[in-house]
Amino acid sequence: MKMKPISEVVLSTPASGIRRFFDVAAKMPDAISLGVGEPDFHTPWRVREACIYSLERGRTSYTSNYGLQELRDAIAAYLINNEQLEYNPDNQILITVGVSEAMDLAMRALLNPGDEVICPEPCYVSYKPCILFAGGVPVVIPTTAQAEFRVDPDRIRAAITPKTKALLISYPSNPTGAVATREMLQEIVAIAVEHDLYIITDEIYDRLTYDTTHVCLPTLQGAYDRTIYLNGFSKAYAMTGWRIGYAAGPEDVIEAMMKIHQYTMLCAPIMGQMAALEAINHGYDDSQEMIEQYNQRRRVIVRGLNDAGLPCFMPGGAFYAFPSIKETGLSSEEFSERLLMEEKVVVVPGNAFGDCGEGYVRCSYATSIEKIEQALLRIARFVKKVS
Numbered sequence: 001m002k003m004k005p006i007s008e009v010v011l012s013t014p015a016s017g018i019r020r021f022f023d024v025a026a027k028m029p030d031a032i033s034l035g036v037g038e039p040d041f042h043t044p045w046r047v048r049e050a051c052i053y054s055l056e057r058g059r060t061s062y063t064s065n066y067g068l069q070e071l072r073d074a075i076a077a078y079l080i081n082n083e084q085l086e087y088n089p090d091n092q093i094l095i096t097v098g099v100s101e102a103m104d105l106a107m108r109a110l111l112n113p114g115d116e117v118i119c120p121e122p123c124y125v126s127y128k129p130c131i132l133f134a135g136g137v138p139v140v141i142p143t144t145a146q147a148e149f150r151v152d153p154d155r156i157r158a159a160i161t162p163k164t165k166a167l168l169i170s171y172p173s174n175p176t177g178a179v180a181t182r183e184m185l186q187e188i189v190a191i192a193v194e195h196d197l198y199i200i201t202d203e204i205y206d207r208l209t210y211d212t213t214h215v216c217l218p219t220l221q222g223a224y225d226r227t228i229y230l231n232g233f234s235k236a237y238a239m240t241g242w243r244i245g246y247a248a249g250p251e252d253v254i255e256a257m258m259k260i261h262q263y264t265m266l267c268a269p270i271m272g273q274m275a276a277l278e279a280i281n282h283g284y285d286d287s288q289e290m291i292e293q294y295n296q297r298r299r300v301i302v303r304g305l306n307d308a309g310l311p312c313f314m315p316g317g318a319f320y321a322f323p324s325i326k327e328t329g330l331s332s333e334e335f336s337e338r339l340l341m342e343e344k345v346v347v348v349p350g351n352a353f354g355d356c357g358e359g360y361v362r363c364s365y366a367t368s369i370e371k372i373e374q375a376l377l378r379i380a381r382f383v384k385k386v387s
């Protein structure tokens with residue numbers, strides 16, 4: 001039977017390029033994956049235990065649509081203590097199903113059909129689809145390795161039209177590991193103020209900065225009233241499967257996001273929220289230990305990639321290296337496919353994160369030093385062979 005076609009916008013959006021090679025790799029027992037953007041650590045035991053204990057006490061209900069009051073209070077306290085950033089936990093903080101849901105809600109709450117959102121690339125794979133699914137139009141701005149993948153504020157200025165509604169900023173960056181400077185972010189905020197734009201800032205990797213201190217965008221002068229701040233527990237606390245994130249921002253925007261969340265999700269799972277409460281209150285040291293290990297691995301992988309003939313700048317944050325593979329003469333896809341088939345190493349082609357990612361691959365170092373070293377030997381052998 002011939003049914004009517006499904007949504008055009010969904011049909012025309014390609015599936016995520018991140019997972020493409022994973023199914024092939026799953027059937028190769030000795031494959032090494034630098035593909036997934038997920039901590040290789042278990043969630044700290046104290047966090048798992050807190051969840052088990054809450055289950056034993058029968059905490060299995062819905063929570064408030066905004067999320068558990070205790071968790072919102074803890075997040076508000078954390079943001080005051082760490083960023084001097086004050087949000088009212090009653091109506092300015094919304095607990096979501098990961099930053100993924102928060103991003104979707106932010107777009108749906110802000111955009112009318114045809115509104116443009118400026119988004120520097122390469123960027124996390126969900127950004128453009130979220131804008132499109134909300135009826136918006138992504139306007140992408142390329143960034144370059146020469147500029148260490150920091151966005152040039154002049155290019156943002158040049159991309160603004162009467163339809164521009166918001167800027168989507170995310171540092172530290174997935175996939176490049178780039179971090180922002182205070183000056184650059186302040187200039188971006190000034191542009192937003194001048195043109196009366198919202199800023200959506202995804203700071204999920206804020207704890208994972210190695211050489212510099214993270215600059216929290218809503219703390220900058222002029223930013224607070226127009227910024228929707230997104231963060232979550234997946235990366236810093238190795239809690240990807242618990243699916244807890246949050247949004248903080250102006251009361252009216254958070255209320256609009258809550259309305260969508262209320263009808264579509266109702267609330268984030270209480271087990272995840274109980275675990276997140278333990279993480280934010282007592283997980284700092286566990287998280288810090290993981291971050292120190294990422295830092296060691298970062299140095300090993302960046303040195304190894306450069307030695308192998310793949311120029312790679314030192315990423316200042318997140319857990320990704322983004323080397324250039326241009327000198328091999330292969331496209332990002334060819335490189336990734338052949339590296340997997342010939343040397344059993346999974347990396348993600350840079351073009352999965354936007355056209356300007358072509359000529360690069362993303363290597364996640366959220367895996368053990370032993371595996372990273374093995375993978376580097378295989379990558380070096382492969383590059384020698386193809387170059």
Ligand SMILES: Cc1ncc(COP(=O)(O)O)c(C=O)c1O
Pocket residue numbers: 037097098099100101124170173174202204232233234240243244245
């Ligand atoms: C930049 C960025 N934002 C959001 C997410 C999704 O995070 P969550 O697990 O909180 O949905 C990821 C996951 O890789 C990410 O890299």
